[in-house]
Amino acid sequence: MNWDAISFDWNQARAFLATAEEGSLSAAARALRQTQPTLGRQIAALEADLGVVLFERVGRTYVPTPTGLDLLEHVRSMASAATQLSLTASGQAQAIEGTVVISVSDVMAAYMLPPMIRELGETAPGLHIDLLASNTFSDLKQREADIALRHVRPEQPELIAKFVKEMTARHYAAPSYLQVHGRPSEMAELAQHSFISFGDREQMKRQLQSAEILISDTNLRFSSASAIVAWQMVRDGLGVGIMADEIADKCPDVEPLFPDMPPFRFPLWIVTHRELKTSRRIRLVFDFLAEKLKQSDHG
Numbered sequence: 323m324n325w326d327a328i329s330f331d332w333n334q335a336r337a338f339l340a341t342a343e344e345g346s347l348s349a350a351a352r353a354l355r356q357t358q359p360t361l362g363r364q365i366a367a368l369e370a371d372l373g374v375v376l377f378e379r380v381g382r383t384y385v386p387t388p389t390g391l392d393l394l395e396h397v398r399s400m401a402s403a404a405t406q407l408s409l410t411a412s413g414q415a416q417a418i419e420g421t422v423v424i425s426v427s428d429v430m431a432a433y434m435l436p437p438m439i440r441e442l443g444e445t446a447p448g449l450h451i452d453l454l455a456s457n458t459f460s461d462l463k464q465r466e467a468d469i470a471l472r473h474v475r476p477e478q479p480e481l482i483a484k485f486v487k488e489m490t491a492r493h494y495a496a497p498s499y500l501q502v503h504g505r506p507s508e509m510a511e512l513a514q515h516s517f518i519s520f521g522d523r524e525q526m527k528r529q530l531q532s533a534e535i536l537i538s539d540t541n542l543r544f545s546s547a548s549a550i551v552a553w554q555m556v557r558d559g560l561g562v563g564i565m566a567d568e569i570a571d572k573c574p575d576v577e578p579l580f581p582d583m584p585p586f587r588f589p590l591w592i593v594t595h596r597e598l599k600t601s602r603r604i605r606l607v608f609d610f611l612a613e614k615l616k617q618s619d620h621g
Contacts, residue, residue, distance in 0.1 A: 331364075334364045334367055335397050335400060337354070337368070338364075338365055338390075338394075339394070339397045339398065340361070341361065345383055345384065346383055347362060347384060357467075360445075365377070374387075375387050375389065376389065377390055383430070383481070390490060416596040418602050419603070420450070420603045421450040422449060422451075422468045422604060423452045423467040423469070424454065425454040425467035425470040426453060426455060426471045427455070427549060428455040428542075428549055428550050429565075430457035431453045432550055433569045434618065437614065438610075438611060441453050449606075457520075457521065468601075469592065469593070470592075470593045471592055471593075471615075472593055473489075473589060474558045474592050476591070482596060483593045484592050485591055486589075486590040486615045488589055488590070489568065489587070489588055490567045490585035490586065491567060491587075492565070492567060492579065492580065492583075493563070493564055493578065494562070494565050494576040494579065495515075495561070495569050496557055496576050497559075497575075497577060498507075499559040499562070502575075503516075510535075512530075512579075513541070516560070517530070518544050518545070519542045520552045523542045524600050525542075526542060544560050544561060553569075553570060553573075557573060557575050557576055558611065562579065564586065592612050592615070595613070
């Protein structure tokens with residue numbers, strides 16, 4: 323071990339990570355329960371120690387520089403290791419037992435959560451995780467699930483919600499579909515293509531029309547209430563579909579239609595009921611998933 327190479331303070335690295343994750347010095351200060359001047363000094367000290375510039379300031383937003391982005395993944399790994407160290411040292415993870423039910427869409431359950439659940443199982447071997455894969459909202463108040471991942475913030479005051487991140491999505495199609503039907507060069511040309519509907523056709527049509535893609539019922543030939551099934555139809559070349567970039571990245575048999583255009587953006591929230599304050603197993607899973615999902619940003 324080259325001890326001389328480890329020359330910076332973990333508190334400085336944590337300040338850097340929190341600011342990068344939260345997007346501003348004020349939000350990072352709230353997350354770490356510190357003052358903005360303290361965080362500012364820690365980041366400046368880290369930059370001085372490493373001899374690099376970590377952020378560009380755009381208004382009130384702190385945007386990582388290319389060097390900052392390169393270092394960010396290493397600091398995230400440090401944060402994950404620090405969390406594991408704390409859990410192991412305190413014996414919390416080993417002592418926590420029981421079942422936690424997580425409500426999540428079927429496509430996220432299939433494509434995003436398995437590696438996180440595997441790591442969670444290694445961290446807390448006494449836990450049993452049930453994935454309630456459903457594209458309808460589970461009633462947390464009625465205890466249908468302990469934790470839910472949602473794209474809208476719940477309004478019920480008895481629920482606890484934490485914003486995880488903003489996700490992105492694009493139009494995707496299989497090369498086999500594009501070979502037959504051609505590649506659209508602009509969004510307006512999508513009106514000449516077949517779409518795969520995830521769920522209700524009318525809702526899908528309204529969403530596309532709101533994006534100024536003027537389609538009719540003839541464009542929506544195939545549909546499924548299961549996002550997994552609908553996505554598989556896209557992968558098999560039956561039509562165009564909209565999918566989160568994080569999931570599409572795992573599927574080399576599709577490609578984005580307009581990679582240079584701005585993507586659709588939508589939020590991801592993790593939600594639970596007030597038992598979070600008293601249940602150690604729910605608190606562990608809630609915090610673990612919030613951190614891992616935040617780290618899994620597209621790109």
